[in-house]
Amino acid sequence: MRHGKYPFVIGFLFAPVALYVTFVIWPYAQAFQISMTNWRGLSAPQWVGFDNYRRLLDDGAFWKAVQHHGVLLLALPLITIAIALFFAFLLNVGGKSSGGQRQGVWGAKFYRVVFFFPQVLAVAIIAVLFQMVYRPNESGLINGVLMKFGIEPILFLVKPNLALWSIIAVLVWQAVGFYVVLFSAGMASIPGEIYEAAEMDGATKVTLFFRVTLPLLWDTLQVAWVYLGIAAFDAFAIVAVLSVDGGGPDGATTVLAMEIYRNAFVYSKYGYASAMGVALFFLTLTFAALTLRLTKRESVEY
Amino acid sequence: MSITPEHPAALDRRTVLRRAAAVGMLATPAIGLLGACATSGSDGDNEQVAGGTKSEKNPLGVKEDAAIEVVIFNGGYGEKYATDVHEPLYKKAFPKAEVKHQATQAVSTVLQPRFASGNPPEFVNNSGEKLMDFGALVADGQLQDLTELWDAPSVDDPSKKVRDTVVPGTIEAGSFNGKPFVLYYVSTVFGIWYSGKLFKDNGWAPAKNWDEFMALLTNIKAKGITPYGYAGANAAYYQWNVILTHAAKIGGTDVLKNIDNLEDGAWKQDAVKQAAAAWAEVGAKFSDKSFEGLKHTDVQLRQNQYKVAMYPSGDWLEGEQKKDTPAGFDYQLMPVPSLSASDKLPATALRATAGEGYFVSAKSKNPKGGLEYMRQMLSTAGAKGFTEVVKAPTVVTAGSEGFAFPPGVASSQAALKAAGQDVFNLYFDGWYKELDTEARTATNELMFGRINADAFVERIQKRADAIKKDSSVTKFKR
Numbered sequence: 001m002r003h004g005k006y007p008f009v010i011g012f013l014f015a016p017v018a019l020y021v022t023f024v025i026w027p028y029a030q031a032f033q034i035s036m037t038n039w040r041g042l043s044a045p046q047w048v049g050f051d052n053y054r055r056l057l058d059d060g061a062f063w064k065a066v067q068h069h070g071v072l073l074l075a076l077p078l079i080t081i082a083i084a085l086f087f088a089f090l091l092n093v094g095g096k097s098s099g100g101q102r103q104g105v106w107g108a109k110f111y112r113v114v115f116f117f118p119q120v121l122a123v124a125i126i127a128v129l130f131q132m133v134y135r136p137n138e139s140g141l142i143n144g145v146l147m148k149f150g151i152e153p154i155l156f157l158v159k160p161n162l163a164l165w166s167i168i169a170v171l172v173w174q175a176v177g178f179y180v181v182l183f184s185a186g187m188a189s190i191p192g193e194i195y196e197a198a199e200m201d202g203a204t205k206v207t208l209f210f211r212v213t214l215p216l217l218w219d220t221l222q223v224a225w226v227y228l229g230i231a232a233f234d235a236f237a238i239v240a241v242l243s244v245d246g247g248g249p250d251g252a253t254t255v256l257a258m259e260i261y262r263n264a265f266v267y268s269k270y271g272y273a274s275a276m277g278v279a280l281f282f283l284t285l286t287f288a289a290l291t292l293r294l295t296k297r298e299s300v301e302y
Numbered sequence: 303m304s305i306t307p308e309h310p311a312a313l314d315r316r317t318v319l320r321r322a323a324a325v326g327m328l329a330t331p332a333i334g335l336l337g338a339c340a341t342s343g344s345d346g347d348n349e350q351v352a353g354g355t356k357s358e359k360n361p362l363g364v365k366e367d368a369a370i371e372v373v374i375f376n377g378g379y380g381e382k383y384a385t386d387v388h389e390p391l392y393k394k395a396f397p398k399a400e401v402k403h404q405a406t407q408a409v410s411t412v413l414q415p416r417f418a419s420g421n422p423p424e425f426v427n428n429s430g431e432k433l434m435d436f437g438a439l440v441a442d443g444q445l446q447d448l449t450e451l452w453d454a455p456s457v458d459d460p461s462k463k464v465r466d467t468v469v470p471g472t473i474e475a476g477s478f479n480g481k482p483f484v485l486y487y488v489s490t491v492f493g494i495w496y497s498g499k500l501f502k503d504n505g506w507a508p509a510k511n512w513d514e515f516m517a518l519l520t521n522i523k524a525k526g527i528t529p530y531g532y533a534g535a536n537a538a539y540y541q542w543n544v545i546l547t548h549a550a551k552i553g554g555t556d557v558l559k560n561i562d563n564l565e566d567g568a569w570k571q572d573a574v575k576q577a578a579a580a581w582a583e584v585g586a587k588f589s590d591k592s593f594e595g596l597k598h599t600d601v602q603l604r605q606n607q608y609k610v611a612m613y614p615s616g617d618w619l620e621g622e623q624k625k626d627t628p629a630g631f632d633y634q635l636m637p638v639p640s641l642s643a644s645d646k647l648p649a650t651a652l653r654a655t656a657g658e659g660y661f662v663s664a665k666s667k668n669p670k671g672g673l674e675y676m677r678q679m680l681s682t683a684g685a686k687g688f689t690e691v692v693k694a695p696t697v698v699t700a701g702s703e704g705f706a707f708p709p710g711v712a713s714s715q716a717a718l719k720a721a722g723q724d725v726f727n728l729y730f731d732g733w734y735k736e737l738d739t740e741a742r743t744a745t746n747e748l749m750f751g752r753i754n755a756d757a758f759v760e761r762i763q764k765r766a767d768a769i770k771k772d773s774s775v776t777k778f779k780r
Contacts, residue, residue: 038774040435040438040441040442040774041414041417041418041438042417042418042438042439042442042444048774134595135595135596136591136592136594136595136596137590137592137596153592155591155592155594155595156595157595158534158591158592158594158595158750160752244534244535244594244595244746245534245535245536245538245742245743245746246536248743248746249534249594249743249746249747249750249752250743250746250747250752251743262739265410265432266435266735266739267435267735267736268434268435268438268735269774271774272774
């Protein structure tokens with residue numbers, strides 16, 4: 001039944017492609033167009049060419065945001081993947097083996113569910129939750145305890161050099177669960193024989209992890225890295241709800257999406273905000289292309 | 303899972319994951335789409351209704367049966383005053399007209415697309431966190447000129463123009479480059495609020511000059527209460543308002559006029575620097591570092607719990623805190639104390655303005671109806687009804703007479719009376735949102751001890767200069 005295959009495929013593709021073009025591709029194209037105008041959201045926009053981009057070059061807040069994305073881009077994937085790998089290893093192969101089958105630590109099934117909890121919560125709820133956790137006085141979850149012991153409260157979101165890391169901690173906390181599950185799925189597909197053979201040769205758990213699990217998990221790791229990198233370019237909801245003074249103090253936690261939001265919806269500079277959006281688009285694209293290129297390596301077949 | 307090397311499923315999983323990553327990459331900078339709402343069709347494809355016949359009852363010439371749509375910001379004042387007072391008044395005057403009512407907490411979210419598509423509602427209460435930028439609306443010709451309304455005979459006394467029934471400064475507050483576009487309806491007085499009960503119990507008195515203020519702060523601190531504080535997380539403008547009010551008292555009202563007009567070096571005027579230095583000291587010695595991480599509701603609640611003695615705000619505070627205020631708390635207003643004997647304005651001087659903005663859309667179907675709605679709002683019945691529902695004074699002089707206000711508003715009204723002619727206002731925050739943002743950030747930096755007064759004025763001046771040079775920003779003068 002080879003003939004009639006293409007009309008059939010096209011027939012199926014038409015609706016989703018049309019939707020995708022209308023609601024994704026077209027708005028993107030429009031954002032490019034708006035970024036070349038001085039549109040303030042109401043009357044017809046005027047064409048200003050690359051003015052908005054030129055202005056971006058001397059916008060301190062923009063560069064601060066880009067810098068923060070740099071920090072996020074390194075810290076978020078590294079920390080999240082490290083923690084998630086550790087947990088996933090414990091949950092899947094960290095226990096003793098029974099009947100030649102590697103087991104997770106005791107209670108693994110329960111932990112797996114618990115780790116996934118943050119993923120189920122809406123981001124805004126997480127941000128509000130952490131407002132309570134970080135609150136700088138006696139009603140804060142952490143500082144309340146500290147102050148009971150007579151320790152000075154830690155001003156998590158207020159100290160400029162601590163604020164961004166407090167935000168990163170929330171992002172990591174929220175992401176870890178998903179990657180534990182992702183890595184668990186990856187580890188489950190690694191054949192038990194390999195572990196068994198390695199163990200017979202006298203490999204310790206550490207060696208097992210670095211010599212067996214990690215190489216065989218490479219593809220999954222790569223995907224995780226791209227996902228987390230993209231998440232590092234977002235972080236809007238957490239910053240908007242959690243940070244002091246919208247990306248403060250004094251822009252210490254601001255991200256591009258926050259600046260876009262501010263320019264579009266506070267200053268009504270939709271053209272300029274779109275220019276920032278386009279810059280963000282290219283940053284994300286470059287990152288994803290680079291990561292996929294750089295991490296390309298022979299995957300191990302088994 | 304099978305371990306057959308050629309098993310297609312394993313390969314599939316990898317390819318699928320990789321492709322999924324590629325899709326995710328495309329989907330994420332979704333915020334880039336936000337500007338993507340339609341930019342087309344902006345200039346009204348909207349046909350305006352013809353005027354009606356002018357008469358004594360209908361001086362603006364409203365078409366009797368034309369519908370009007372009213373959008374109310376459902377915030378601190380709620381929507382009841384509109385549905386129970388103003389809309390019935392309009393219905394009474396024009397029984398054949400339909401009044402469509404809508405209330406929202408996010409004005410720009412609801413209305414932005416309607417302005418962009420040329421179909422705005424007649425009458426809008428533009429307020430709240432998500433208000434639409436008045437400056438941008440004016441620059442765009444979206445707002446109806448209110449001159450006709452102010453010159454129309456008032457509802458109660460046809461021999462008196464509407465402009466003569468409101469407190470002085472009302473029309474100026476809503477004017478852009480000398481043209482009235484916005485009706486600010488609620489009389490608002492700014493100052494420093496304290497609990498009458500707390501002060502009385504401890505034998506403290508409100509301070510008039512800086513020495514008294516310092517002594518008061520020291521006494522309160524000795525009691526173990528945080529003497530002064532504002533919320534840095536989202537309400538830093540409450541504090542720049544205090545600093546600038548203080549600057550105006552030190553150097554005269556021209557200090558603020560220069561700032562509003564973006565004059566060169568306006569922020570570097572001596573008065574601003576002195577005020578900033580004085581308040582930086584208060585921030586360093588008599589406040590709490592943790593307040594930078596708190597929202598206004600948090601700090602206001604702490605004041606209600608007698609943990610904070612003084613808090614800067616406008617006179618909406620009492621109504622806003624009604625639920626949390628303990629009995630007998632007794633909100634009282636104290637004007638910002640004077641700095642020295644050489645201050646240009648007396649200690650009683652304060653910032654007062656008309657707040658809560660309303661406008662009529664020039665490109666709506668029935669702008670005359672919108673103007674008439676405002677005229678009804680400004681009648682004695684409209685103003686009295688508003689005050690009775692929300693317990694706040696309006697700009698209509700006759701509306702507040704004989705009304706027993708709660709203690710806080712009563713004290714702010716008394717302070718306003720005591721100030722006499724020494725009442726001033728400032729406008730830059732409504733005209734240039736970016737400057738407001740910068741002032742907020744700089745205020746937090748100053749009050750929580752990261753920069754000094756010189757750096758404070760320096761950085762805001764830099765932003766003011768940048769705005770002055772920016773040709774895409776519409777400039778306003780007063």
